[in-house]
Amino acid sequence: MIGEIGYIFLIFAFTLSFLQFFNSVKISFFNFSEENFKFLKSLTYFISFFLLFSFFSLIISYVISDFSILNIYNNSHTNKPLLYKISGTWGNHEGSLLMWLAMLGLYGLLFTKFTTQESNIFTSRALFAISVINIGFIGFTIFTSNPFERITPIPLEGNGLNPVLQDPGLAFHPPLLYLGYVGLTIPFAYSIAALLEEKIDNQWAKAIRPWILTPWIFLTLGISLGSFWAYYELGWGGWWFWDPVENISLLPWLLSTALLHSNRVTEKRNNLKSWTILLSIIAFSLTLLGTFIVRSGLLTSVHAFASDPARGVFILSFLFLVTFFSLILYALKYEKIENNKSFHLISKEGGLLLNNVFLCASAATILLGTLWPLFVEVTTGKDISVGSPYFKLVFLPLIIPAIYLSGISINLNWKLNAMQSILDKLGKFFIIFIFIIIGIAFLLEGPAMMILGLSLSVWLFLSIINDMLDKIKYQSVKNKNKIKKLFLIPISTYGMYVAHLGVAVFILGVAISDTKNKYFEGILKVGTSTEVASYQIKFLEVSKNTDKNWIAEKGLFLVRKKEKEFIMNAERRIYKDTGMPSTEAAIYRSYFNHLYIVMGQEQPVNSGLRIVRVYYNPFIILIWMGAFIMALGGIISILDIKRGKKK
Amino acid sequence: MKLLLFTLIIFINFFSFANKSEKIDSQLRELAGELRCMVCQNQSLLDSDSELAKDLKKIIYKKLQEGESKKEIKDFLVKRYGEFILFRPLLNYANLMLWSAPIIFLLFIGLAAFRKIKIITKK
Amino acid sequence: MKIIKLFPMVIFCLLSYFLYWKISNIEETKELSSAMLNQNFPKLDLEIISGNSPFSKLVGEQEFIVNYFASWCAPCRQEHAILEKMSNKNIIIGIAYKDSKKNVKNFISELGNPYETIMLDENGRAAIELGLYGVPETYFINNKGKIKFRHVGPLTIEKFNNIISLLSK
Numbered sequence: 001m002i003g004e005i006g007y008i009f010l011i012f013a014f015t016l017s018f019l020q021f022f023n024s025v026k027i028s029f030f031n032f033s034e035e036n037f038k039f040l041k042s043l044t045y046f047i048s049f050f051l052l053f054s055f056f057s058l059i060i061s062y063v064i065s066d067f068s069i070l071n072i073y074n075n076s077h078t079n080k081p082l083l084y085k086i087s088g089t090w091g092n093h094e095g096s097l098l099m100w101l102a103m104l105g106l107y108g109l110l111f112t113k114f115t116t117q118e119s120n121i122f123t124s125r126a127l128f129a130i131s132v133i134n135i136g137f138i139g140f141t142i143f144t145s146n147p148f149e150r151i152t153p154i155p156l157e158g159n160g161l162n163p164v165l166q167d168p169g170l171a172f173h174p175p176l177l178y179l180g181y182v183g184l185t186i187p188f189a190y191s192i193a194a195l196l197e198e199k200i201d202n203q204w205a206k207a208i209r210p211w212i213l214t215p216w217i218f219l220t221l222g223i224s225l226g227s228f229w230a231y232y233e234l235g236w237g238g239w240w241f242w243d244p245v246e247n248i249s250l251l252p253w254l255l256s257t258a259l260l261h262s263n264r265v266t267e268k269r270n271n272l273k274s275w276t277i278l279l280s281i282i283a284f285s286l287t288l289l290g291t292f293i294v295r296s297g298l299l300t301s302v303h304a305f306a307s308d309p310a311r312g313v314f315i316l317s318f319l320f321l322v323t324f325f326s327l328i329l330y331a332l333k334y335e336k337i338e339n340n341k342s343f344h345l346i347s348k349e350g351g352l353l354l355n356n357v358f359l360c361a362s363a364a365t366i367l368l369g370t371l372w373p374l375f376v377e378v379t380t381g382k383d384i385s386v387g388s389p390y391f392k393l394v395f396l397p398l399i400i401p402a403i404y405l406s407g408i409s410i411n412l413n414w415k416l417n418a419m420q421s422i423l424d425k426l427g428k429f430f431i432i433f434i435f436i437i438i439g440i441a442f443l444l445e446g447p448a449m450m451i452l453g454l455s456l457s458v459w460l461f462l463s464i465i466n467d468m469l470d471k472i473k474y475q476s477v478k479n480k481n482k483i484k485k486l487f488l489i490p491i492s493t494y495g496m497y498v499a500h501l502g503v504a505v506f507i508l509g510v511a512i513s514d515t516k517n518k519y520f521e522g523i524l525k526v527g528t529s530t531e532v533a534s535y536q537i538k539f540l541e542v543s544k545n546t547d548k549n550w551i552a553e554k555g556l557f558l559v560r561k562k563e564k565e566f567i568m569n570a571e572r573r574i575y576k577d578t579g580m581p582s583t584e585a586a587i588y589r590s591y592f593n594h595l596y597i598v599m600g601q602e603q604p605v606n607s608g609l610r611i612v613r614v615y616y617n618p619f620i621i622l623i624w625m626g627a628f629i630m631a632l633g634g635i636i637s638i639l640d641i642k643r644g645k646k647k
Numbered sequence: 648m649k650l651l652l653f654t655l656i657i658f659i660n661f662f663s664f665a666n667k668s669e670k671i672d673s674q675l676r677e678l679a680g681e682l683r684c685m686v687c688q689n690q691s692l693l694d695s696d697s698e699l700a701k702d703l704k705k706i707i708y709k710k711l712q713e714g715e716s717k718k719e720i721k722d723f724l725v726k727r728y729g730e731f732i733l734f735r736p737l738l739n740y741a742n743l744m745l746w747s748a749p750i751i752f753l754l755f756i757g758l759a760a761f762r763k764i765k766i767i768t769k770k
Numbered sequence: 771m772k773i774i775k776l777f778p779m780v781i782f783c784l785l786s787y788f789l790y791w792k793i794s795n796i797e798e799t800k801e802l803s804s805a806m807l808n809q810n811f812p813k814l815d816l817e818i819i820s821g822n823s824p825f826s827k828l829v830g831e832q833e834f835i836v837n838y839f840a841s842w843c844a845p846c847r848q849e850h851a852i853l854e855k856m857s858n859k860n861i862i863i864g865i866a867y868k869d870s871k872k873n874v875k876n877f878i879s880e881l882g883n884p885y886e887t888i889m890l891d892e893n894g895r896a897a898i899e900l901g902l903y904g905v906p907e908t909y910f911i912n913n914k915g916k917i918k919f920r921h922v923g924p925l926t927i928e929k930f931n932n933i934i935s936l937l938s939k
Contacts, residue, residue, distance in 0.1 A: 236694040243689050272763065278778060285782070296793055312793040320786045327779040334775045342765040350764060357760045361752040368748045371788070376741070378791050386745070387691070387734025389681050394749045519676070600696060611696070686903050698868075699903060702894050727901035729805030759774055 003069045006057030007148040010098075013050035013105070014142055016043055017134040024128035028121060028196065037120045040127060044112045047134060051105030055089075055098050058147055062089045067158050070151040071095060077160040077577040079548050087171035088161045093295055094147035096174055100291075101137055103182040108134070111186050116207045125193035126186075133185055136318040144311050160577025163550065169229030177222030177249065181287040183215025184252060187259065188284035188326075191277045195329045198336040200277070205267035210641045212260050212280075217634040219253045224627030235583040235598040237519070237615035239623060242388040247370040248290040254363040255283040258356045265349045268414055272353065274330075274338040279360075281326045286367075288319040298374070344416040351409030358402035365394050403456050403507065406500060407463035411470070429466040433459055446515060453511020460504040464497045491640035499633025506626025509592070512619035520614040523603075533616035535595055536560040540567075542599075542610075550575045555599035555610070557586065570599040570612075592621045671711045678717055679704055682724065683732050691734060804920035805901050811836075811911050812899040814889075819871055820878075821887030823861070830915035834861040837885070838897060838907045840869045841877035846906045849924035850881045856930055857884035864888045867897055867905045910937060 020043045027036050058071075062085050067073045075092045076085060090096040108130050117123055141147070164170070190208045194200045226249070231239040240246065259279040265272040292298070296312025343349050369386045376384050411425055437455045444450070471493075472485045518533040529538040540556040552573040559566055568586035575582070586597040593616070600611035676693060682703070684695035692700045692707075703724070710720050724732050736742045744751075806812075811829050818824060828834045837853060839846040853862060864885035866874045871890060878888070891897055900909060903922060910919040910933060919933055 236690075238694070241689070282778070292789070297796060298789070298792055309793050309796045312796075313790075316786065316789055316793060323782055324779065324786075327782060331775040331779060342763050345764045353760050353763060357753065357756045360756050361749065364752040364756070365748045368752075369745065371785070372736070372742075372745050374788055374792055378788050380741070383729060383731040384736055384742075385683050385731050385734050386736050387681075387683065389735035390745075393735075394746075398749055398753070698894075702898065706895070706898060725805070726809075727805055727898060729901070731805075 002057050002061050002064075003066060003148045003150065006054045006061070007146070009050040009054035009057065010101075010138065010142055010148070013047050013054065013101070014135070014138045016047045016050070017131055017138055019043055020047060020127065021131040021135060024124050024131050027124040028128050032121050032124070034120070037124060040124060041112050044108050044127060044130075048105035048109035051101045051138075055102035058095060058098055059086055059089045062086060065158065067156070068150055068152070068154040069147075070149045071147045073151055073155050073158045075161055076158040078157060079577060080161060080166065081549070083168065083171055084161060084166045088165070090174045090178075091161055091165045091170075094141070094145045096178070097137075097141050097145050098147050099175065100178055100182055101141060103178050104130075104134060104137060104185065107183055107186055111189070111211070117190075117204070119197075122193050122197060125196045126189035128196075129189040129192040130185060132322065133188075136322070140311075140314055140318065144308075144314055158577075160575065163573065163575040163578065163580050163582040164233060166549070166575075167229065167233055169225055169233065173222060173226045173229055175222075176218050176225060180215045180217075180219030180222050181252060181290065183211070183218060184256060184280075184284045184287050186211040187215075187256075187280040191280035192326060192329065194277060195333045195337065198333055200266065200273045200337050202267050202270050205263050205276070209263060209267065210638055212256060212263055213634050213638050213641075216253070216256045216260060217631045217638070219256065220627055220631040220634065223249060223253055224624050224631075227627075228624045231620075232585055232587055233582070235585050235613070237517075237596055237598075237613070237617065239620070242391040244370050245290075245294055247366050247391070248286070248293055251286045251363050251367055252283050252290070254359055254366075255279055255286060258359040258363070259283055261352045261359075262356055265352050269343065269349050271339065271341060271343060271349060274334055275353075275356070277337065278330060281323070281330060285319065285323040285326075288315070288322065292316055292319055346412070346417050346419075346422065348409055348412040348414045351405055351412050355402050355405045355409060358398055358405065362395055362398035362402070365398060366391065369394065400452070400456060403460060403503065406503075407459045410463050410467050410496075410500065425466070425470055429462055433462055436462075450511050450515040453507055453515075457504045457508040457511065460500055460507070464500055464504075468497065492637045495633045495635075495637030495640060497633070498636055499630050502626045502628070502630030502633055504626070505622050505629055509619050509622025509624075509626055513617045513623065516618050517620075518616040520612075522612060523609050524612045525608050525610075530612075530614065532595070532614045534561055535616070537597070537614060539610075539612065545571065549577070552584075553599075553602075555586075555597075555612075557597055559588065559595065568595070568597050570597045572599060572601065589621065592625075593618045594620050671708065674711050674717070675704065675708050678707055678711075678720065681734050682721075683734055685728055685732060804917065806917050807920065808916055808918070811909075811915050811917055814865075814891075814896045814899060816865065816889035816891055816896055819866070819874060819888045819890050820883075821863075821885060823863070823887045825863075828861065828863070829911070831913065832861065833913050834863060834886075834911055836863045836865060836900075836909040836911065838865050838867050838891075838900075838902060838905050838909075840867045840905045841873040842869065843867075843905045845924040847881065849906055849926075850884070852925050852927055852930065853884035854882050855927065856925075857886075861886045865896070866890050867902070868892065868894050912937070 020040065023036065023040045023043060027033075027040060061069055062072055062076055063082065065072065065076060065078050065085070067076075071092065071094050075095070076088045080088065088095075090099045108127075111130070112123070112127070115123055115126075117126075187208055190204070190211065194204055226246075227239045230241070231237070256279075259276065262272050262276045262279055266276045292312060292315040295308070295315065297309060298312065345354075369390055372386045373384055376382055408426070411429070412422070433455075436458055437451070440454055440458075441451050444454075446454075468486075468489070471489050520530055520532045522530060524530065524539045526539055526541055529536060531537065536559065538558040538560075540558050543554050543556065545552040545554040550573040552571045555570045555572075557568045557570065559568055566588065568588055569584075570586040571584040573582050573584060574580070583598055583600075588595040596615040596617060598613040600613070602608070602610055679693035680691050682692045684690045684692050684697055684700045686697050686699050687695050690700075692703055707720055710723070715723075721733060730737065736745060738746060811825070814825060835856070839850075856862060862885050864887070866888065869890065869892070874888065874890065878885075894902075900907075900917075901920075906924055908921045908925055909917055910921075912918050918937055921929065921933065
């Protein structure tokens with residue numbers, strides 16, 4: 001019954017999307033009237049409700065284990081804990097697609113209600129773009145990926161969920177990511193509307209800002225959560241594998257970061273308009289591309305959903321149509337929106353533009369590298385791989401200048417900066433920086449890569465402090481109290497400081513954990529010991545452990561360092577419903593470091609010998625903490641916008 | 648005297664062997680990280696516990712001990728498993744565009760951006 | 771400038787073409803190719819468990835098939851009946867992968883012997899010379915001693931006939 005309701009809601013949403021489309025076309029291009037506009041808004045609200053409730057219907061069906069629905073039969077089991085029954089909703093192709101729709105509805109609703117755009121025609125045009133996306137995605141779901149399809153006779157039990165997905169990290173990773181990807185629909189809609197209006201001004205840039213920030217925040221959180229999850233769940237000690245799907249997921253993040261910065265220039269200097277528009281379109285297209293690649297079986301990856309080329313053709317066609325027409329519109333209206341004013345290189349806008357160049361170049365390189373095997377296959381029929389050695393080699397030289405530049409740009413003012421003022425502001429800072437780096441190089445004598453990473457981190461950190469101090473000094477003419485002056489700095493500037501601080505923390509984590517990590521792999525018998533990074537590790541025993549959902553071999557390790565002594569448990573689980581194994585690594589945190597133990601199978605059987613892997617990852621927590629701080633910076637910036645509106 | 652010399656020789660060999668063994672271990676790790684596990688979804692030989700990965704790692708270790716170079720070992724594997732096994736694509740004409748991508752993209756996008764930049768003119 | 775305006779679109783159309791090509795040809799590209807295709811059949815030094823045609827008698831002299839199997843491999847049991855049918859008109863050499871003489875002999879006495887010769891690759895080292903991923907895998911060698919086809923996974927009559935017709939072209 002609930003399944004029927006969910007399906008009907010989907011159909012309603014689909015039909016209403018067509019109405020939304022025709023209506024928005026009428027209003028935007030032919031005949032605007034307040035009444036029609038109100039109707040358009042109601043349509044949008046109804047579509048949102050139907051999509052959201054359709055999604056909830058599926059969740060409810062999962063919770064009650066309604067195995068008459070094929071999707072639930074394939075992906076769930078009565079023994080699963082409640083959290084994973086719920087998260088199982090989006091742990092498969094059809095369900096995750098429905099979640100996409102729900103979020104599309106949510107964003108449509110929020111946009112319609114909260115947009116600060118004054119012109120209703122503009123909003124109608126944006127809704128026109130949104131209606132096209134609605135039709136495409138809802139249609140795709142109904143015709144190729146119906147999550148409410150029934151199965152008869154009704155099975156008594158389901159097939160269970162992949163154990164690797166039964167994890168809190170993975171329960172939240174897709175929703176966060178999707179809130180990011182789907183969120184990019186709104187900047188896309190804004191850009192289409194602006195192109196149709198043939199006008200962009202800083203009002204537009206101010207209005208679009210929260211709609212860029214919000215998806216950006218979710219993408220930051222979603223991607224870093226995915227990285228953290230892979231780290232502790234997959235047992236290989238790494239946090240980024242340059243897997244094709246990881247790369248594709250990173251591209252919208254890189255581009256929306258570039259978009260954020262480009263839009264700032266549009267907001268403050270009324271420039272880089274075509275750049276901002278193009279970035280919105282490309283960022284959204286990459287989202288569609290990502291959807292296509294994950295669901296079409298195109299690339300080998302641990303992330304791939306069940307592949308189906310027929311679905312792939314559908315998404316590809318949709319992706320093609322949307323992007324193609326958007327780019328045509330862009331080419332046609334380019335002259336009308338872009339002004340021909342140039343600006344000085346030595347200025348904040350110059351710095352941001354340069355920064356954008358590096359960000360976009362790095363995104364383009366990652367895209368090329370990820371799709372290169374495909375190009376080679378189409379043109380020569382050969383199979384080659386492009387993996388992490390390549391990406392590490394090409395990505396770093398592009399992102400490092402971008403980081404150095406951002407430190408400088410933070411300290412530059414808008415418009416031309418006189419050489420003298422730059423020397424004043426940056427001179428002392430630069431000298432302090434050099435001293436610190438020389439000091440670090442002497443003290444640590446670490447590998448060159450680590451020193452480089454540390455220098456980036458210190459540079460960024462110092463540049464933030466430098467700008468903050470300078471802003472306080474500048475205000476000293478009026479107010480005497482320095483602390484009070486801190487409050488005069490706009491909150492959005494603090495948001496920016498915090499976000500870039502997050503980047504500095506992130507780089508610090510990467511620099512140290514990637515260069516100073518320690519690794520041990522060996523075959524251990526119960527009772528033997530080994531030592532890693534001055535931790536004495538004794539393999540105590542292996543015991544059996546059972547839960548509702550799985551049976552496990554639990555390895556007990558006694559770890560000792562100086563006076564500290566503690567136990568670590570590394571498990572190897574077999575899940576009852578699917579028979580699939582998973583490893584639960586034992587992780588011990590001390591300050592920012594991880595000691596990480598993985599226990600493998602008994603090999604050979606009944607010998608008491610097991611492969612044991614131990615990783616010592618210093619400062620690795622800073623990687624995810626840094627990402628979290630970045631997101632925090634974004635949240636702070638959004639709060640400022642809200643404050644601004646209330647005035 | 649002979650015994651002392653003998654012990655010394657054994658000791659030196661053992662010591663250098665132990666060092667050499669460490670060096671080979673790290674070379675193995677480096678190489679295994681650059682090679683694909685052919686029976687896994689997208690893992691390297693280093694990260695994989697599959698039978699084939701273990702066998703290949705054994706062979707690589709043996710070849711490193713015998714003094715073969717990284718290139719020789721890679722060639723050996725490519726002959727039997729194809730270029731697909733290399734995670735680092737070859738530096739050849741076919742992959743020219745791939746390896747020059749960073750520079751090319753930088754130039755292209757930089758040129759597009761350059762039109763926006765005014766060079767400071769002296770007053 | 772016209773180029774700047776149109777450039778993204780041109781790149782995008784190119785990209786779409788490649789993606790479309792791949793997605794429409796995805797079934798064909800699924801058959802795992804072999805790096806050893808058209809290479810000479812490598813010299814394998816293996817112990818012979820039964821039969822009397824070592825590779826030296828066959829390579830370069832006549833067509834033959836090499837089937838890598840194991841007694842512990844379930845799909846190998848499935849394909850065994852097919853191999854028996856194939857053995858009427860083809861010479862099949864069986865190589866047992868990571869197996870023991872005893873288990874292989876039991877396997878054969880239970881399921882029948884389609885093999886002209888059975889060899890043992892105990893540590894799997896020889897398999898690597900062929901670029902093997904696992905078992906079962908079957909290699910087709912022509913009368914000039916070159917590997918012409920490699921099939922991964924259990925064979926069916928259909929697949930076998932397809933391969934034979936492909937090779938005779």
